[in-house]
Amino acid sequence: MMYIQEACRSTPVLAACDVAVVGGGIAGIAAALSAARAGAKTILLEQQYALGGLATIGLVTIYLPLCDGTGRQVSFGIAEELLRLAAAAEGKDPVADWKDRRTATAARLECTYNPNLMALEAERLLQEAGVEILYGAQVCETQVQDGAIRALILETRSGRSAVSVKSVVDASGDGIVIRLSGEASAVFRQKNILAAWYYTAEDGKYRLHPVGACDDPDTYQEAEAAQSGQTRYTGLDFMELSRFTQDAHRVLMEDYRKRGEPSDRYQLAMIASIPQIRMTRRLDGCLVPDEPDACVRYPDSIGMIGNWKRRGPVYELPFSCLHGRRIRNLLAAGRCISVTDRMWDNTRVIPACAVTGEAAGLAAAMGGDVTALHIAELQDALARRGVLLHEQQLPPR
Ligand SMILES: Cc1cc2nc3c(=O)[nH]c(=O)nc-3n(C[C@H](O)[C@H](O)[C@H](O)COP(=O)(O)OP(=O)(O)OC[C@H]3O[C@@H](n4cnc5c(N)ncnc54)[C@H](O)[C@@H]3O)c2cc1C
Structure with a gap:
């Protein structure tokens, strides 16, 4: 450096x-x-x-x-x-x-x-x-x-x-x-999983989609997590947080599109403007x-x-x-x-x-x-x- x-x-x-x-x-x-x-x-x-x-x-x-x-x-x-x-x-x-x-x-x-x-x-x-x-x-x-x-x-x-x-x-x-x-x-130590909570507007009502439910620290196994290939995030480094944010946006869009075709009755309403990192x-x-x-x-x-x-x-x-x-x-x-x-x-x-x-x-x-x-x-x-x-x-x- x-x-x-x-x-x-x-x-x-x-x-x-x-x-x-x-x-x-x-x-x-x-x-x-x-x-x-x-x-x-x-x-x-x-x-x-x-x-x-x-x-x-x-x-x-x-x-x-x-x-x-x-x-x-x-x-x-x-x-x-x-x-x-x-x-x-x-x-x-x-x-x-x-x-x-x-x-x-x-x-x-x-x-x-x-x-x-x-x-x-x-x-x-x-x-x-x-x-x-x-x-x-x-x-x-x-x-x-x-x-x-x-x-x-x-x-x-x-x-x-x-x-x-x-x-x-x-x-x-x-x-x-x-x-x-x-x-x-x-x-x-065990780091955070990806989270991408967002809102849609559906038939005039807002609906929260909690994508990335938390994992349980009591049952978390480091070896298992490593084997699963799942990316985990410390939330401590700004480069990593930039990656986290873009990963979250991608997962959110996949989830949103999977749920239906955008229309007058189904729209993306709100995305988070800060990274959803827990600890x-x-x-x-x-x-x-x-x-x-x-x-x-x-x-x-x-x-x-x-x-x-x-x-x-x-x-x-x-x-x-x-x-x-x-x-x-x-x-x-x-x-x-x-x-x-x-x-x-x-x-x-x-x-x-x-x-x-x-x-x-x-x-x-x-x-x-x-x-x-x-x-x-x-x-x-x-x-x-x-x-x-x-x-x-x-x-x-
Ligand atoms: C995906 C996810 C799901 C969750 N689900 C729930 C749930 O369902 N129910 C629940 O009760 N809790 C939930 N939590 C946890 C909870 O929402 C948060 O942990 C809690 O709101 C944290 O509050 P806080 O005030 O400690 O920190 P934050 O909400 O993180 O607030 C910290 C503030 O400090 C500001 N800040 C940071 N650094 C600086 C700086 N250098 N200078 C000035 N300002 C700064 C930030 O901008 C931010 O506004 C969830 C968390 C996540 C990530």
Whole structure:
């Protein structure tokens, strides 16, 4: 590889804030909302020009369950608020519906939604909360001093600029700030399969086609995968992501054509504008929870999630999987929190992203220095917002 030397430069400081949230997916929306509601001057930096990430412009539009599958709601707070927001845009109330049906039908507390409305409604919600949203702002560097991030460097349409920060939430999905700042990280070893979810319009109705259902990390066998000849993707390299995108477009077109002839009654309606990659890089944090058979009681729990594939399990999420040991004012939220590969399949989905986003945003607003944070104060503040922290607070089955 050849290299060129770039000239050293001075970078203008565009803004200063208490909390910078990097990434405006579900985790970033929850984190920014949470921090701003706690009174912090909050800036959300998003490289695209819409909020929601995979959950909107990635066309992943199934808000997975906030319940444990046995009739008990386990995720609350902003996770519930965003579920209601997603459904309300289409005139639905999934919580009331579920409460009516849960015992009779074993229904789960989840919903599908319109990605465009979700992106617009989330933007309105953040604006109302006082979050400054900066679109087209790609974080490409961090300035770290004495174990804390002092500034984020952005590439924007107007060139490079900086935002000085007191604390940062990495909600980039890919652990971008974790990597740039030198915090410990780990990558998803088994890599991702191709996914090409898209919408058609059929007889006046939109229909989601989830091409590329996820594989199961519990049963994944490396040797078998290698033998199958199936291409797998790390999602970490831009050349590979370009290939992934073109592979996804090809598979999507094949699937679309196979389903019928385009006509007034059958049209391709929407394709994703970001790559649909599930797991890439995550924090290797103070704790790395594994998927237990039964719920582990974490004294520093910041909320709970269910298991979207199985009825029964409830997982408490500890605060110590949201931060590492090297950078004291950096918190992770969403699909880049610290968990093992098999637990990752459960924490990468929308409810967990909202739960961890709310806690990370609040912790960041409370000063953001994880070495000085009183967990009990964070937990009290979450509890005041209606978040349940421990399984024992749930009604018996
Ligand atoms: C194919 C597929 C199917 C799925 N199915 C479901 C499902 O049915 N239900 C479900 O609940 N979950 C599903 N998931 C998982 C879930 O949708 C996502 O993992 C979740 O929405 C991730 O949220 P996030 O906020 O952590 O990350 P993302 O949604 O990835 O958001 C990260 C945001 O950060 C921005 N960003 C990244 N880098 C930078 C940077 N350097 N500077 C500024 N901004 C940056 C990105 O543009 C993006 O908007 C699926 C995922 C995939 C890929």
